[in-house]
Amino acid sequence: MASIKLSVERLTEGLYIKLPLQWTDHPFLLNHFKIKDQQQIRLIKNLGVKYVFLIPEKSDVEPRSPESQSEAISEQESQFLDRQAEKLWQEKQGRITRLKNYKRKLQRCEKSFGRSMAQLRSIVGKIKSRPVTAIKEAELLVEEMVEALLEADNVALHLMNDGKENEDVYFHSLNVAIISMMLARSCGMSQEEIKNIALGALFHDMGKLKVPTAITRKATPLTEPEENYLKLHTKYSLDLANLADDFPEAAKPILYQHHEMLDGSGYPKQLKGDQIDIKAQLVAVVNAYDNLCHPQDHNKARIPYSALSYLFKNKRKQYNNDHLGLLIKLMGVYPPGSVVQLSNKQLGLVISVNSESLLYPNVLLYDPSVPSNEAPIIDLEENNLRIEQAIPPHKLPEQVHTYLNPRIRISYYFDPDD
Structure with a gap:
């Protein structure tokens, strides 16, 4: 299937994406999956990648517009994300x-x-x-x-x-x-x-x-x-x-x-x-x-x-x-x-x-x-x-x-x- 390079700032729930990383370099079970919640998006951003590969045929929605602003993450949310990432890493x-x-x-x-x-x-x-x-x-x-x-x-x-x-x-x-x-x-x-x-x-x-x-x-x-x-x-x-x-x-x-x-x-x-x-x-x-x-x-x-x-x-x-x-x-x-x-x-x-x-x-x-x-x-x-x-x-x-x-x-x- 054809894939499109997509900035992580345009990610939203329902997109089917492939990570530009080796399987051992991220906490997710698979290299490609459909995004199910905002937590996954923030975990992807925390990996330090600037883009992912979008697979439109398997996605339920369109990406966010380039002009849309990302929400700021509080210190409390950041700590929560770190704990979730650590939990995923342990599971993996x-x-x-x-x-x-x-x-x-x-x-x-x-x-x-x-x-x-x-x-x-x-x-x-x-x-x-x-x-x-x-x-x-x-x-x-x-x-x-x-x-x-x-x-x-x-x-x-x-x-x-x-x-x-x-x-x-x-x-x-x-x-x-x-x-x-x-x-x-x-x-x-x-x-x-x-x-x-x-x-x-x-x-x-x-x-x-x-x-x-x-x-x-x-x-x-x-x-x-x-x-x-x-x-x-x-x-x-x-x-x-x-x-x-x-x-x-x-x-x-x-x-x-x-x-x-x-x-x-x-x-x-x-x-x-x-x-x-x-x-x-x-x-x-x-x-x-x-x-x-x-x-x-x-x-x-x-x-x-x-x-x-x-x-x-x-x-x-x-x-x-x-x-x-x-x-x-x-x-x-x-x-x-x-x-x-x-x-x-x-x-x-x-x-x-x-x-x-x-x-x-x-x-x-x-x-x-x-x-x-x-x-x-x-x-x-x-x-x-x-x-x-x-x-x-x-x-x-x-x-x-x-x-x-x-x-x-x-x-x-x-x-x-x-």
Whole structure:
């Protein structure tokens, strides 16, 4: 939007302005905002700036005329303004401290995610030649993840870094396991049930290792024979699990039934309703969500918001509605990875969501006056902002896309909110 250089003497309530300062050089939360009262005007003047940038399209009024006289400020008013400025500075320092702590938490989460990915790669590498060893290692991985999941009352789901394209099977399996575990927790399932769901989810697509990569990585529509070959992966996953005597029986239906649908339109047995194991029903919903976000043809990928909306509007007859509703509550109306426009017209990237505040996730803001590695992450509810719409990343201007860096591969991990 076009901006106009405006003397601070012409400021009035209702103008939308941008400060000519770095984010760390003033006490306001954002570099640009709509002026709401005379106190803000006086605080701006106390910053020592001679001008600001006016954005007319977002302003409610015209600036004051150049001839109008500014009111004198009494000593008492000046002291009050100083106290208010100090209060704002303290609040902002608190926000900066929380932001640093939040980013440290994200770094811990990234490390945990990286360790889990490395373990999963090792497990997959052994699944054919040493299935017993692979399954024992998978059980240890699941044990660690379940302990992390259950050790706090409130667990946040975070957006992770991109994965490599040739590692889709790892990221998909870990994604489905992570979200399925959190969904099982939301359902009130026991620790043992959560472990079985996590193990089944980790191995649900391992049968694809026995399907030619020309099929599993084909971006164009599969032929009918290719489609039938791909559908065999549910059988192959179960075959791999059966190579180890101690693979939990309770987890096996997940391997074989995660593509069954409640209306009987799924495969391999066209099971209906209660014929499908409840744990397989849960993983099926999560599997469908992640597949919508990451199809083989990346041009058909849906943004997280659109994927959830599609499942809710079009697939309620095929998937367990309780699980689908809880998935939406868990992921939030705007899941991590969503590019959004806020009520102040600012753009941002949702990086984490808490199930207690579905409409108010944590958003990394696009602000070209702040370096991208220092971009503020804000809690929308705390800042009286709301999301107006989700935006497909390909529709972003290039500079915004580069700054926010929306992921092609959206992966998640949790961290106890301690």
